[in-house]
Amino acid sequence: MNKALLEMRGITKVYPNGVVANKDVHFSLREGEIHAIAGENGAGKSTLMKIMFGMEEPSEGDIFIKDEKVKLQSAQDAIDRGIGMVHQHFMLVPSFTVAENMVLGMEPRKGVGINYAEAVRMTEETAKKYNLAVDPKAKVEDLTVGMKQKVEILKALLRGAKILVLDEPTAVLTPQETEELFRELKQLREQGHTIVFISHKLKEVKAICDRITIMRSGRSEGVFQTKDVTEQEISRLMVGRDVVLKYDKEILSIGEPVLTVQGLGVNDAHGKALLSDINFAVRGGQIVGIAGVEGNGQTQLIEALTGSLRGVSSQGSVLMKGKDIRESDILDIRRLGVSYIPEDRMHQGIASDASIADNLLSTQYRTKAMNKGPFLNGSRIAKLAVSLVEEFKVRCSGPSQPIGMLSGGNMQKVVVARECSTEPQLLIAEQPTRGVDIGAAQFIHQKLLELRSDDCAILLVSADLNEILEISDSLLVMYEGKIVAFFEEPSKVSEEELGLYMLGIHRQDEEQIRRAVNHV
Amino acid sequence: MNSLFDVIFTTDFAFSVLRVTTPILFAALGALISNRAGIINIGMEGIMLVAALAGVIVSSYTHSAWVGLLGAVMSGTLIAGILAFFTLKFKTHIILGGVAINMFASGGTVFILYLLSGDKGSSTSLASKVLPSVEIPLLKDIPVLGPILSGHHILTYVSIIAVFVVYYLLNRTPLGLRIRSVGENPHAAQSVGVSVVIIQYMALLLSGFFAGLGGAYMSMGYLSLFTRDMIAGRGWIAIAAESMGRSTTVGTALTSLLFGTADALSNALQVLKIPAELIATLPYVATVIGLVIYAVSETRKKNKKLKSPLVK
Amino acid sequence: MFKVKYFEYIRTSAVIVIALAIAFLIISLVSNQPVKTIGIFLFEPLSSKGHIGNVIEMAIPLMFTGLAVSLLFRANMFNLGAEGIFYFSGVVTSVLAIHLTLDGWLHPIVAIAAGSIVGALLSAIPGILKAKWNANELVTSLMFNNILFGVGLYLLNYHLRDAKAFANVSYKFEKTALLSKMVPGTRIHTGLLIVIVLIIAAHLFLYKTKWGYELRMTGINRNFARYSGMKTAKVIILVHLIAGFIAGMGGSVEVLGMYNRFQWTSLPGYGLDGALVAMLAKNNPISVIGAALFLAYIRIGADMMARLSDVPSEMISIIQAIIILLISAEQFLKFWKNRMLLKEAKEA
Numbered sequence A: 001m002n003k004a005l006l007e008m009r010g011i012t013k014v015y016p017n018g019v020v021a022n023k024d025v026h027f028s029l030r031e032g033e034i035h036a037i038a039g040e041n042g043a044g045k046s047t048l049m050k051i052m053f054g055m056e057e058p059s060e061g062d063i064f065i066k067d068e069k070v071k072l073q074s075a076q077d078a079i080d081r082g083i084g085m086v087h088q089h090f091m092l093v094p095s096f097t098v099a100e101n102m103v104l105g106m107e108p109r110k111g112v113g114i115n116y117a118e119a120v121r122m123t124e125e126t127a128k129k130y131n132l133a134v135d136p137k138a139k140v141e142d143l144t145v146g147m148k149q150k151v152e153i154l155k156a157l158l159r160g161a162k163i164l165v166l167d168e169p170t171a172v173l174t175p176q177e178t179e180e181l182f183r184e185l186k187q188l189r190e191q192g193h194t195i196v197f198i199s200h201k202l203k204e205v206k207a208i209c210d211r212i213t214i215m216r217s218g219r220s221e222g223v224f225q226t227k228d229v230t231e232q233e234i235s236r237l238m239v240g241r242d243v244v245l246k247y248d249k250e251i252l253s254i255g256e257p258v259l260t261v262q263g264l265g266v267n268d269a270h271g272k273a274l275l276s277d278i279n280f281a282v283r284g285g286q287i288v289g290i291a292g293v294e295g296n297g298q299t300q301l302i303e304a305l306t307g308s309l310r311g312v313s314s315q316g317s318v319l320m321k322g323k324d325i326r327e328s329d330i331l332d333i334r335r336l337g338v339s340y341i342p343e344d345r346m347h348q349g350i351a352s353d354a355s356i357a358d359n360l361l362s363t364q365y366r367t368k369a370m371n372k373g374p375f376l377n378g379s380r381i382a383k384l385a386v387s388l389v390e391e392f393k394v395r396c397s398g399p400s401q402p403i404g405m406l407s408g409g410n411m412q413k414v415v416v417a418r419e420c421s422t423e424p425q426l427l428i429a430e431q432p433t434r435g436v437d438i439g440a441a442q443f444i445h446q447k448l449l450e451l452r453s454d455d456c457a458i459l460l461v462s463a464d465l466n467e468i469l470e471i472s473d474s475l476l477v478m479y480e481g482k483i484v485a486f487f488e489e490p491s492k493v494s495e496e497e498l499g500l501y502m503l504g505i506h507r508q509d510e511e512q513i514r515r516a517v518n519h520v
Numbered sequence B: 001m002n003s004l005f006d007v008i009f010t011t012d013f014a015f016s017v018l019r020v021t022t023p024i025l026f027a028a029l030g031a032l033i034s035n036r037a038g039i040i041n042i043g044m045e046g047i048m049l050v051a052a053l054a055g056v057i058v059s060s061y062t063h064s065a066w067v068g069l070l071g072a073v074m075s076g077t078l079i080a081g082i083l084a085f086f087t088l089k090f091k092t093h094i095i096l097g098g099v100a101i102n103m104f105a106s107g108g109t110v111f112i113l114y115l116l117s118g119d120k121g122s123s124t125s126l127a128s129k130v131l132p133s134v135e136i137p138l139l140k141d142i143p144v145l146g147p148i149l150s151g152h153h154i155l156t157y158v159s160i161i162a163v164f165v166v167y168y169l170l171n172r173t174p175l176g177l178r179i180r181s182v183g184e185n186p187h188a189a190q191s192v193g194v195s196v197v198i199i200q201y202m203a204l205l206l207s208g209f210f211a212g213l214g215g216a217y218m219s220m221g222y223l224s225l226f227t228r229d230m231i232a233g234r235g236w237i238a239i240a241a242e243s244m245g246r247s248t249t250v251g252t253a254l255t256s257l258l259f260g261t262a263d264a265l266s267n268a269l270q271v272l273k274i275p276a277e278l279i280a281t282l283p284y285v286a287t288v289i290g291l292v293i294y295a296v297s298e299t300r301k302k303n304k305k306l307k308s309p310l311v312k
Numbered sequence C: 001m002f003k004v005k006y007f008e009y010i011r012t013s014a015v016i017v018i019a020l021a022i023a024f025l026i027i028s029l030v031s032n033q034p035v036k037t038i039g040i041f042l043f044e045p046l047s048s049k050g051h052i053g054n055v056i057e058m059a060i061p062l063m064f065t066g067l068a069v070s071l072l073f074r075a076n077m078f079n080l081g082a083e084g085i086f087y088f089s090g091v092v093t094s095v096l097a098i099h100l101t102l103d104g105w106l107h108p109i110v111a112i113a114a115g116s117i118v119g120a121l122l123s124a125i126p127g128i129l130k131a132k133w134n135a136n137e138l139v140t141s142l143m144f145n146n147i148l149f150g151v152g153l154y155l156l157n158y159h160l161r162d163a164k165a166f167a168n169v170s171y172k173f174e175k176t177a178l179l180s181k182m183v184p185g186t187r188i189h190t191g192l193l194i195v196i197v198l199i200i201a202a203h204l205f206l207y208k209t210k211w212g213y214e215l216r217m218t219g220i221n222r223n224f225a226r227y228s229g230m231k232t233a234k235v236i237i238l239v240h241l242i243a244g245f246i247a248g249m250g251g252s253v254e255v256l257g258m259y260n261r262f263q264w265t266s267l268p269g270y271g272l273d274g275a276l277v278a279m280l281a282k283n284n285p286i287s288v289i290g291a292a293l294f295l296a297y298i299r300i301g302a303d304m305m306a307r308l309s310d311v312p313s314e315m316i317s318i319i320q321a322i323i324i325l326l327i328s329a330e331q332f333l334k335f336w337k338n339r340m341l342l343k344e345a346k347e348a
Helices: A045-052 A075-080 A098-103 A116-129 A145-158 A175-190 A202-208 A231-239 A298-306 A330-335 A345-349 A356-361 A378-391 A408-420 A438-453 A465-471 A495-502 A510-518 B002-008 B011-036 B044-062 B065-089 B094-117 B145-149 B154-172 B174-184 B186-191 B196-222 B234-244 B249-272 B276-304 C004-030 C034-046 C049-074 C082-099 C106-133 C137-160 C191-208 C210-220 C222-227 C232-258 C270-280 C285-308 C315-327 C334-347
Strands: A004-014 A020-030 A034-039 A060-065 A068-070 A083-086 A163-167 A194-199 A211-216 A219-225 A257-267 A273-283 A287-291 A313-320 A338-341 A426-430 A457-461 A474-479 A482-487
Touching: A004 A045, A020 A034, A020 A045, A020 A060, A020 A194, A020 A211, A034 A045, A034 A175, A034 A202, A034 A231, A045 A163, A045 A194, A075 A083, A083 A145, A098 A116, A098 A145, A116 A145, A145 A163, A145 A175, A175 A194, A175 A202, A194 A202, A202 A231, A211 A231, A219 A231, A231 A495, A257 A298, A257 A457, A273 A298, A273 A313, A273 A457, A273 A482, A273 A510, A287 A438, A287 A465, A287 A495, A298 A313, A298 A330, A298 A338, A298 A426, A298 A457, A330 A338, A338 A408, A345 A408, A345 C222, A356 A378, A356 A408, A356 C210, A378 A408, A408 A438, A426 A438, A438 A457, A438 A465, A457 A465, A465 A495, A474 A495, A482 A510, B002 B249, B011 B044, B011 B145, B011 B154, B011 B174, B011 B196, B011 B234, B011 B249, B044 B065, B044 B094, B044 B196, B044 B234, B065 B094, B065 B196, B094 C270, B094 C315, B154 B174, B154 B196, B154 B249, B174 B186, B174 B196, B186 B196, B196 B234, B234 B249, B234 B276, B234 C137, B249 B276, B276 C106, B276 C137, C004 C034, C004 C285, C004 C315, C034 C049, C034 C285, C049 C082, C049 C191, C049 C210, C049 C232, C049 C270, C049 C285, C082 C106, C082 C137, C082 C232, C082 C270, C106 C137, C106 C232, C191 C210, C191 C232, C191 C285, C210 C222, C210 C232, C222 C232, C232 C270, C270 C285, C270 C315, C285 C315
Parallel strands: A020 A219, A034 A194, A034 A211, A083 A163, A163 A194, A287 A457, A287 A474, A338 A426, A426 A457
Antiparallel strands: A004 A020, A004 A060, A060 A068, A211 A219, A257 A273, A257 A313, A474 A482
16 A cells, blocks of 8 residues: 555756756655645646656656656556546547547447447446446536536546546636545545645645645655645645845835725626725835735736726726726726736737847837837837846847847846836736746846836736745735735735635735725 | 529529539538648649549540549549648648649649640640449439439539548548547647647548549549639639538538539529629628628627636 | 858748759759750840840739738738739729720829729728638638639629620720830839839838837737737738738739730739748848749749740749748758757857
């Protein structure tokens, strides 16, 4: 029972772009256990699982199954070795029936055709064996999310999976569905299966897992018997800080509110609340941080503030210098003096085939200063580009170099330079230092602080606690679309305490949270 | 008006509908297969043209219509294979690849025709063979149905059978299941060990195979020789039919028949003084309208759907 | 040492070299006097003023459509509708050239303007459908090519056809409508000036104005453009309007510059050739001139070859197909680029 069924030794993964996703990770799985891998987004959980499932090859390190060294070069290799994976985004064909999805790639035949009766029978047999009821003839697109997940699990089992890897399986489930899933997983364990459960939800990890491996910043922080550790301890290990950054922050007299959000709620088209009752204010010369595990409504909040919410309805008010901008479009909001550093550089933040100069211009090309009659003012633009490249120490061969050829840190500096160059009244910075080197990160932090000294209001959304605790003047914590805590002196908050709020274990009372609006 | 009915409600007219539908149907079935694998082959027109010429050349040199047919189908498959090689291996843009195939075909066929026959217009000097027409015993003696359904070119019957074959292939065979899965969710296919590239190769080759049959019909049935640009837009009509038929076998077959009818009507409607040139645009107009209706309804559907879910 | 940034130039050159090598190979296989034939193919277009004129005459429509397609490709719009618009605007211009009575200088201006505007409006339809409902602009534009051809042919056969003429051609254009010739001994017409002006204007528009900037950014990354506050739907409609205008003007100019009757009974193919020109020009307006001249040159070379030797001119479409297949092939020579990148990374 205690012998390792699967072992990963010394796994290091460096991606071609230089990102180190795993550093010397050891992972050992015992037969018949449910083993959690817990960690923040970007801690390296998914990369580790991709390596286990043959989708990525490790740069260093080996994988052993029952003490035999194996090379997993494709998903098929992993499947052949009895490893099955339930991806976070389901790998199902929506227009197919359950049975068709089940047998895809290993279709039972009758002559040249598929033996559908056999496919249905195989599905039913597997479903019965593992006590996971599905309708083999139902179309997948008509199924609920929970049902789809069942089909995914059955797919893996049908292919002979003894080890089942579930990537954030509860993220998409309702509480009832989650409970059902747990029951099923326990049952599978009883039948001799081994389960890897990837999650950052501590309650769930406690509820179902035998052991837990905690990951942070690409490293393993240790393996524990779940019953021996408290939620607090796990949370501390998950969100602890590596290096403590220190900045000399000027003490400023804080100005008038620039952004005031009152009673903001956002519902999706089905009426499900994505955000509810959000209240806070950001004043000139103040950095308000928003902490929280990703996917707890931060994205929707930023979309609401930047005019990019679509297909959803909202209530309450978002006042930018007294004007409600809920119905305004992106351009209107930018014209009010709002700048925005987006989370996803490649998707939104840059046009990678365009030059650095063109990328710096996108927030200013309409202005009088940058135009001369019907034409763009080439010399002004060149001057702007040169001075920003210099000021932000962008390492490049010159402003005409395509931005896509720069390193991540330098690209991000261009984005920050552009958004800071318009003398914004409000800067929304979303994960401003994600995936950049320490040097660039510190540089960007300095720039944010300079902007703060210039009386700009800054809303900082970040999953990097190091950053958010040091830079922010006050701090909000979001959980499940709500604000659950407000801190006036973030640098005095311990990570441990913050972790409890981020993971939904604690929650401040209404009155404390409300101070976010009026606090000066 | 009466005169129009006189033309349409004749067995001759119904017979001619099937006759003109054949090449469209073949190519539309080919387009259907590649589209279902998520890869749009706009080189159908060119592939048909090459196949039409190949059929004529091979049959005239071998003195066998059947070997000619084989040559036509193989050349169609080969051209599709070249397109597949460039798009799947070299990552040439599939649309530009299709444009290249069409360009190659329209000039290349004339080039080869000239080299072999010294004529740039048609293959009259090549003694090419024609595939036979078939009278179907029993059926041919039934009044009305007999004259409509019997006595067609053999490939016309093959095209009708092909509808069932393609339906079976796509909906009932492992290959069909994989083709559809690759077109709809390639990641899903990949995750269970189905090779997306191999499936797309096969789908493109099959589309070339069917376009090849359509081309062979043109030069060894519909006409008994090759003339330059003889496909005259049928490859495009086929793509339109597939698109209008919403990428289902039955829909594609029915729209092909509809467009074939429009083609046949273009002669009949001249009685009504409706010009053939305008009738010829009907398939394309219908397709644009169909496409717009579809796009509008999709946009509406999408707007209703949750745009940015809470959990990524 | 080669730099990565020259990679695209090297690649384009390599494609042309390969295509020409294949041309020589075909000639060698087909011709009885391969060396002489290759000589004709390569040098005959330069052999006389008239032949040089032929190259330039042919390059004019290619520049128009190449420019139109370049702008569309720049905006990342896959629209091949220049073909149908080129044809249909030619018909519209012909109608006015036949039926209008105007002063010499005004007549072509009015006729060409009408053709261009009709082109712009027709082109806007797929653009609007794309911008508003995300209808696939490729399929709609391809369908439009066939629709416009059908309608144009109908107009020719039923309303413009000269019954007295020997073939399926329109009535003669009014003399006042024709574009004047610029170089004696050739048929080079004032359309050349028009297209050069247009190319320079497009260059300025694309690189020197805020609208051109919006177009380029929308084409490179529509999300980035939207995030920056650009109205990308408007940009898409605008580029369709401009491209349609240019393609339409190309058809109009070609009709009035080269013919005295409308006589296209099939699509002339310049729209799809425009895609090839745009690809060779890497979607740069100024480079369109060189790309169009190159394409015109090898075509005239092939024509001369067909006239003076035993190899038919249709060889050129094989060469064109090879150029398209290779030049849009992302992976072609990619291994070499990767090697260069690695080398540079190591040296850095």
